[in-house]
Amino acid sequence: MNELDLNLLVALDALLTEGSVVGAAGRLNLSPSAMSRTLSRLRAATGDPLLVRAGRGLVATPRALELREPVKHLVEDARVALRPAEALDLTKLETTFTLRTSDGFVQNFGPALLERLAADAPGVRVDFAQKQPDSSEGLRDGAVDLEIGVVHSATGPEVRTQALFRDRFIGVVRQGHALTRSEITAATYAAQNHVLGPRDSADRSPIDDALAALGLERRIGTIVIGFASALALVRGTDLVAAVPERHTDAMRDGLSSFPLPFAVPQITVSLLWHPRLDADPAQAWLRSCVREVCSRRKGDFG
Template sequence: MSKPDLNLLLTLDVLLAEGNVARAAQRLQLSPSAMSRALARLRATTGDPLLVRAGRGLVPTPRALALREQVSQLLHDAQVVLSPADALDLAHLQQVFTLRVRDGFVENYGAALLAHIAQQAPRVRLRFIAKPDKDSTPLRDGSVDLELGVPGDSMGPEVRVQGLFRDRFVGVVRPGHPLCSDDITPARYAACGHVYISRRAQTRGAIDDTLDTLGLQRDIVTIVSDFSAALALVRATDLIATVPEHYTSALRRGLHTFTLPPQLATPPFSIAMCWHPRLDADPAQRWLRGCVRAVCGRE
């Protein structure tokens, strides 16, 4: 079956409104002969004469009268689809946004982000889900609106990434720990017990490689998968945790934080928000990203 020429809808709408080939042609900036040919195509397509002569004018057939309102609505709907989206009505926006985040984000930024959003769009709700890996499948399949964290190499090339702030690793111990006083050297750092954080159950990282070059090795007493667990252990033991400074600021409240020795300092890294390009132009999604930038952004 051949596909219908949808341009004929506009022609039919004007013909039915004018009831006159010459006037319809003038309105569409066509010649009368071109409009007559268009009417012939409409008659062949619909299987109905649509407009028939009555005296010096044309009158619509019953089929034409039945189509008039339907054609007008179809054209209106098409104009809506092909027009820019209406301005976002935040006061009445009802939507649930899903954010995929690592532990520490909600503790650090959740309350401020909820307050910022509630002030503008009180009916909007946020759903935070855990980010156990850097797989971008949830962004691609639409189950997640926005992902926050350190972008990974496994993230699809089409995913949009925008940096929020730069972060660095710092050491954390309980108040009164021996490392709370005096200069911290690589040897003093390595001599203490450590809690290591790894979502993939790894047993060492970049700091361990650097310690190797200095002839040192730290004692990793335990391995956990998230910052919250690591810092809970630090509060109750003499263990050291090495965590991102800004990302864990709320979790570290009441603990002693120290700068890593220069020999062990790793390059700063970016915390970013990531989204799928199909959400680029959506007004509600753009507003959500603006809210996250306002609350979390430091770059």
């Protein structure tokens, strides 16, 4: 079977509309001889003469008359499909975006983000989905529009990323904890009973690496699924948590926070999305709103 040349549809539409080779050639900026060759190809493809001589002009065959409207609609639909996207009218936008991120981001930035989106597009809804370490599947299959978090080694190579802000780890204990009553050193910190928050199973914690460089190892009393759970345990126990400062700001009210007594690399919180959403106007607007909300506090990338 010969490969279909969809350009023939455009030529056929011009021929059936103009009713002449010369008119169709002018319509498509072709020479009459080139249009004549195209008509020959159309006749071979359809098995019908399509246009036949009648005096000095051409008249359409019954088959050509049958094809006239369907071909016109096909060509028009193709033009619409290939037309550049119209300007996005946010006031009429009605859709649901799924953002995959941590509870800490939702608590610290969620209210401001929802307010920002609603100001431009009241018909937009946002669903916050739970983070899933070591997986870019949601971005690939379209279940997730945008992810907010740390780029890990397991992040898919095709995934687009853009830094939002840097964050640093700090220590957190309940008020009145023994660590609040004396100088905190790396040794006294490591000797405490610690609650370990979420981390990428493929990556070693930077806190453990920093302690190991000093010949120290912290004692892990329990492991939880998120920083919110870690801080909840800290409130009612003598456990010590290490959490990202900006990411947990709204969750640390009533707790005592302190700089870690050793150097730990900062982490970078980023936007992650699939490249198929690069040019989508609604998705681009969503990303711009997230960047705007995150840049309202110091420490962002600008």
